[in-house]
Amino acid sequence: MNFNLKKSIEILERTPSVLETLLGGLSPEWTTQNEGENTWSPYDVIGHLIHGENTDWIPRTKIILEQGEDMAFVPYDRFAQFENSKGKSLQQLLSEFKKLRGFNIKALKKMNIRDEELELTGIHPEFREVTLGQLLSAWVVHDLGHIVQVSRVMAKLYKEESGPWVKYLKVLH
Amino acid sequence: MNFNLKKSIEILERTPSVLETLLGGLSPEWTTQNEGENTWSPYDVIGHLIHGENTDWIPRTKIILEQGEDMAFVPYDRFAQFENSKGKSLQQLLSEFKKLRGFNIKALKKMNIRDEELELTGIHPEFREVTLGQLLSAWVVHDLGHIVQVSRVMAKLYKEESGPWVKYLKVLH
Numbered sequence: 001m002n003f004n005l006k007k008s009i010e011i012l013e014r015t016p017s018v019l020e021t022l023l024g025g026l027s028p029e030w031t032t033q034n035e036g037e038n039t040w041s042p043y044d045v046i047g048h049l050i051h052g053e054n055t056d057w058i059p060r061t062k063i064i065l066e067q068g069e070d071m072a073f074v075p076y077d078r079f080a081q082f083e084n085s086k087g088k089s090l091q092q093l094l095s096e097f098k099k100l101r102g103f104n105i106k107a108l109k110k111m112n113i114r115d116e117e118l119e120l121t122g123i124h125p126e127f128r129e130v131t132l133g134q135l136l137s138a139w140v141v142h143d144l145g146h147i148v149q150v151s152r153v154m155a156k157l158y159k160e161e162s163g164p165w166v167k168y169l170k171v172l173h
Numbered sequence: 174m175n176f177n178l179k180k181s182i183e184i185l186e187r188t189p190s191v192l193e194t195l196l197g198g199l200s201p202e203w204t205t206q207n208e209g210e211n212t213w214s215p216y217d218v219i220g221h222l223i224h225g226e227n228t229d230w231i232p233r234t235k236i237i238l239e240q241g242e243d244m245a246f247v248p249y250d251r252f253a254q255f256e257n258s259k260g261k262s263l264q265q266l267l268s269e270f271k272k273l274r275g276f277n278i279k280a281l282k283k284m285n286i287r288d289e290e291l292e293l294t295g296i297h298p299e300f301r302e303v304t305l306g307q308l309l310s311a312w313v314v315h316d317l318g319h320i321v322q323v324s325r326v327m328a329k330l331y332k333e334e335s336g337p338w339v340k341y342l343k344v345l346h
Contacts, residue, residue: 147324154317169311
């Protein structure tokens with residue numbers, strides 16, 4: 001599938017509602033457990049998504065579109081949520097993510113990105129030159145990947161309980 | 174996490190809304206592609222879930238609870254959706270799934286299953302003796318596994334488009 005801005009926004013703008021429907025009001029036993037050391041719970045993931053709204057996707061889009069003197073992206077802190085989420089409930093995080101994503105989708109639409117601008121580049125701290133199209137594609141995949149992750153983390157909590165069915169429940173492998 | 178009926182219902186009763194929020198109104202390009210030969214598109218998955226509502230989870234629960242002479246489950250047809258979904262739109266399938274799941278959750282609640290009944294058994298065509306607790310756990314994992322699947326299938330459509338980010342987008346591996 002070729003990158004298409006309109007179709008990308010279809011996914012990006014529904015992610016907060018998907019996560020709220022998937023996680024809102026669940027017993028904490030579902031949302032606070034992870035897959036073991038150095039892995040994230042659904043609660044951690046929402047904090048991570050919030051950090052991305054504040055520091056990653058739209059700020060980097062702006063750097064590329066402006067084509068200024070310094071097109072280097074600020075490195076992304078993959079652990080910021082452990083500090084930033086402190087004291088907040090999952091419901092607060094879900095609402096915060098929804099609000100921020102709403103602002104960012106509005107900003108993205110206002111940019112009226114033209115097809116030829118998708119080839120403009122910025123400088124990623126590790127990958128070096130990346131295009132705007134790649135950045136926006138990665139944003140969509142990143143959203144879907146975290147929906148995969150939170151669903152998988154919760155599924156694994158019933159691995160033992162499912163007995164022999166584990167064989168056909170690939171998400172548990 | 175130990176099996177808990179109330180907490181299981183928290184997941185089971187939200188699955189139709191999660192899938193509707195995730196898939197409803199998306200461009201068909203997102204929902205009709207699969208991961209290659211013998212794999213399923215999001216559209217196929219919803220048809221599969223509908224078949225499960227009609228023939229698998231609640232019918233098998235009833236067989237176990239009744240403890241009649243024949244406790245053998247009817248084998249599950251994992252390909253029924255290719256016939257049954259014909260001519261139906263994704264939106265029709267999502268609505269049908271929501272309606273059936275609603276009936277089945279109502280039926281499940283009405284059964285007032287007691288903790289000791291979770292140890293009752295039925296006969297699975299392949300696994301032989303399985304408990305009601307294992308069946309209901311597998312139902313929850315099955316739901317979450319298919320949310321994982323449809324999200325992963327859609328994410329992979331932007332694999333090429335994401336360029337170097339593929340390295341950190343584990344859902345694409």
